[in-house]
Amino acid sequence: MRTPDSLEELIQALRCLPGVGPKSASRMAFHLLQRDHAGASRLATALGDSLARIRHCARCNTFTEAEVCELCASPRRDPSLLCVVESPGDLVMMEQTQSYGGLYFVLMGRLSPLDGIGPREIHLDRLLRRATEGGVREVILATNFTVEGEATAHYIAEMLAGKGPGVTRIARGLPVGGEIEHVDAGTLAQALIERRPA
Amino acid sequence: MRTPDSLEELIQALRCLPGVGPKSASRMAFHLLQRDHAGASRLATALGDSLARIRHCARCNTFTEAEVCELCASPRRDPSLLCVVESPGDLVMMEQTQSYGGLYFVLMGRLSPLDGIGPREIHLDRLLRRATEGGVREVILATNFTVEGEATAHYIAEMLAGKGPGVTRIARGLPVGGEIEHVDAGTLAQALIERRPA
Numbered sequence: 001m002r003t004p005d006s007l008e009e010l011i012q013a014l015r016c017l018p019g020v021g022p023k024s025a026s027r028m029a030f031h032l033l034q035r036d037h038a039g040a041s042r043l044a045t046a047l048g049d050s051l052a053r054i055r056h057c058a059r060c061n062t063f064t065e066a067e068v069c070e071l072c073a074s075p076r077r078d079p080s081l082l083c084v085v086e087s088p089g090d091l092v093m094m095e096q097t098q099s100y101g102g103l104y105f106v107l108m109g110r111l112s113p114l115d116g117i118g119p120r121e122i123h124l125d126r127l128l129r130r131a132t133e134g135g136v137r138e139v140i141l142a143t144n145f146t147v148e149g150e151a152t153a154h155y156i157a158e159m160l161a162g163k164g165p166g167v168t169r170i171a172r173g174l175p176v177g178g179e180i181e182h183v184d185a186g187t188l189a190q191a192l193i194e195r196r197p198a
Numbered sequence: 199m200r201t202p203d204s205l206e207e208l209i210q211a212l213r214c215l216p217g218v219g220p221k222s223a224s225r226m227a228f229h230l231l232q233r234d235h236a237g238a239s240r241l242a243t244a245l246g247d248s249l250a251r252i253r254h255c256a257r258c259n260t261f262t263e264a265e266v267c268e269l270c271a272s273p274r275r276d277p278s279l280l281c282v283v284e285s286p287g288d289l290v291m292m293e294q295t296q297s298y299g300g301l302y303f304v305l306m307g308r309l310s311p312l313d314g315i316g317p318r319e320i321h322l323d324r325l326l327r328r329a330t331e332g333g334v335r336e337v338i339l340a341t342n343f344t345v346e347g348e349a350t351a352h353y354i355a356e357m358l359a360g361k362g363p364g365v366t367r368i369a370r371g372l373p374v375g376g377e378i379e380h381v382d383a384g385t386l387a388q389a390l391i392e393r394r395p396a
Contacts, residue, residue, distance in 0.1 A: 003290070004263045006248040013244035016237025017215075018229045024217065026287055031216045032245070033252055033261060034285070034306050039214025040245050046211035047230070047242035050204040054231055063231060065202040087232070089224055092201070108232050 007033070059130070061123055062088045062106040071104065078102045080137035082165070084127065084156060086110050086144060094142060102140070105130055110148040111155055119155065128159060136165045145172060205231070257328070259321055260286045260304040269302065276300045278335035280363070282325065282354060284308050284342060292340060300338070303328055308346040309353055317353065326357060334363045343370060 003011070007029060014025040032040040056062070057069035064070070071077060081102025085091050091104050107122040119125070131139050139160055143149035157167045173191040174183055183191075201209070205227060212223040230238040254260070255267035262268070269275060279300025283289050289302050305320040317323070329337050337358055341347035355365045371389040372381055381389075 002268060004252060004261055006244070006251040006263060007261055010244040010248040013237070013241040014215075016230070016234050016241060017212075017226045019222065019225075026290075027217075028215045029248070030261075030285055030287055032214070033248060036214050037249060039211070040249055043211040043214060044242045044245035044249070046204070046208040047238050047245075050208040050227070050231060051235060051238055051242075053204040054202060063202055063205055063228075065204060070200060087228055089228055092224075 056108075057106075060104045060106055061108060061126065062091055062104065076101075079135050081140065082131055082136045082138070083140040083142050084153075085142050086149065086152070090142065090144075107143070107152070110143060110146075111152040112148045122152070124156065124159060127156065128163070131160055131165050132163050138166045138168060141167065141169045254306075255304075258302045258304055259306060259324065260289055260302065274299075277333050279338065280329055280334045280336070281338040281340050282351075283340050284347065284350070288340065288342075305341070305350070308341060308344075309350040310346045317357075320350070322354065322357060325354065326361070329358055329363050330361050336364045336366060339365065339367045 010029045010032075011022070011025045014020055014028050015022065020028070032043075053065045054063050055065070057064045057066075057072055059068050059072035062069055062071075066073075078101045081100075082105055083094060083100060083102055084105045084107065085094060086107050086109065088106055088108075091106055094100055094104070105127050107124075107127070109117050109122045111117060111119065111122065130136070139156070141153040141156060143153045153169055157169075160167050172187070172194060174180070174187065180188065208227045208230075209220070209223045212218055212226050213220065218226070230241075251263045252261050253263070255262045255264075255270055257266050257270035260267055260269075264271075276299045279298075280303055281292060281298060281300055282303045282305065283292060284305050284307065286304055286306075289304055292298055292302070303325050305322075305325070307315050307320045309315060309317065309320065328334070337354070339351040339354060341351045341354075351367055355367075358365050370385070370392060372378070372385065378386065
């Protein structure tokens, strides 16, 4: 019993989604064809529309439908602060804190030489121009605390050293509500190293 | 910061996939727009194509691009055996055993009154016609051993009782290579109840 061609192609195509292997892809394809034709055609349309409409903001590189995103265009943001994040998802999380009023630069990735992602792939040349074009007082590095995120932050700090803006890194330490008994040793060690006056 | 409309719509549309919540949907959308435009447009095309081409086999109800699927049309299958499965994925698994040479009927679901899935939704009227139209000697119930699968098997067995074909259920018991020490008590109890001459 051969799977019909168009079904097989749908299963293969679904595997481009992150975290979707052959089993999940089959399950998704069967679900769409069995129970959710409306959802499937909505998804097809949404994919086409977003591919056609979404581009990168000329200022901060995040996803936008305009030349410059809403946030970069806002007169209410502080242009002297520039926060560097890895992805638009991280930007959304930062905004949800409601404790940051500056602008962003979205790398759309992180340095990862093994995956062929170098300084050019994450647009560090644009970041350098953006950070030094005047008006930026402080660059806040908010990449992840993973090996790649740390390496990226380190690289950017080196790149910007002595170029004008101050460079800071968001703090590591215990999470809010965190209990010392339950936190991992690495985090606790960092919290100790980076202790500050009480 | 508002997410651009077409991106927001893509995130919502991805949630029609089973097992995909808001976090995964965002991650998938960002991945497609950041790294895999080719994959996204392939997926859009595959969705459109399969929606347009895939239909249900007039005989066994599985997915096919033809009026009658390859398997039902094959002269090499034994038409006196009819195996009832819940989904096309189950049919594929049955075929992989290479130990069944009969035909199939695919319910495209299971009885689940709480979800509004009754005998009509899983086409039991068609199954009844198919099983009693002559030529079928034995109906093999290969629904899952879940509560719904068992209920469905029970319902079909009742429906077909005295209508002509014999009705059997695939065996429950220890899996091949299974060790008594590690199997769950329910399975072991069933294996004991359904013991057979050695």
